């Protein structure tokens with residue numbers, strides 16, 4: 001006897017928002033809709049992976065037991081969207097925490113980072129029951145050769161199904177045991193060792209923007225406490241600590257993989273006791289005050305979406321936590337126009353570098 005499919009057919013029945021809120025972008029896509037029509041299993045023990053805004057958790061509600069995610073912004077969105085729709089909050093598992101064994105069905109939104117996807121598929125494959133299944137969802141244009149290769153590496157059966165509205169829902173079964181993706185090691189010219197877990201920003205080599213910023217580090221104010229907002233593998237905070245032996249730093253990142261990377265990098269450079277790390281969406285609910293110096297290399301993507309909303313939020317929140325003479329130093333691509341953005345919150349904004357592609361800006365004197 002077959003059980004009737006009680007799943008909703010689309011997301012329009014729910015009230016769903018992104019974090020950060022963005023009136024131009026919705027909190028689900030055609031790949032999520034395709035999943036609702038393809039999900040045939042009667043399994044009510046679903047693991048959701050990378051559910052960017054908690055929309056799948058809301059739609060699949062009772063059938064979701066655990067929610068595995070790297071992103072603090074996604075977690076905030078999940079909590080807000082579950083509350084908005086009176087849905088059950090599934091058990092939260094950060095990407096750096098262990099997954100349960102004996103998984104029978106996982107649904108993964110394919111992330112932009114191939115390394116993160118490959119690593120996540122490995123974690124799933126090693127915990128899936130022999131008859132277990134993974135649904136991998138994504139827009140066709142975002143499923144690269146690297147993503148396809150990762151799926152073939154970890155699963156013997158790989159059924160891409162028919163694409164609908166330019167979206168795919170690939171069914172993966174018969175897990176294989178192959179070598180897991182490892183953390184990447186890199187270094188700066190002055191010998192800072194960097195360790196980047198799968199999915200961490202600029203894992204293979206230091207980001208050119210960060211390197212342009214490091215060229216200005218001899219001009220940074222000398223303070224005893226520095227905040228690295230969006231710390232990634234910790235390149236900025238750790239470089240400051242190496243130059244200023246009495247300073248301490250706080251690194252914040254919304255990616256748990258980034259926080260794990262910064263922790264490993266701090267350890268590799270003998271700086272663990274001077275770097276505190278916090279997994280959080282920017283400065284939300286942290287109550288930091290009187291910070292003398294904030295360093296930031298802001299993101300302009302949220303996974304596959306281009307966005308300037310996150311940079312705006314980070315700049316605004318940095319302005320709120322600075323002490324009276326505090327400064328925000330920021331690096332960005334010249335064309336992104338951060339100068340104007342900073343001028344909304346600070347009276348004084350100075351250009352500190354003359355790199356052809358990147359601009360380093362120092363902002364102080366916060367507007368009330």
Ligand SMILES: C[S@@+](CC[C@H](N)C(=O)[O-])C[C@H]1O[C@@H](n2cnc3c(N)ncnc32)[C@H](O)[C@@H]1O
Pocket residue numbers: 073201202207210229230231232233234235236252253254255258280281282283296297298299300310
């Ligand atoms: C351009 S990368 C810079 C990373 C590192 N500071 C560097 O220079 O290589 C931006 C970082 O900001 C993080 N990020 C994005 N949105 C964030 C948010 N809302 N709160 C905290 N970190 C965030 C990303 O995970 C990423 O590690």
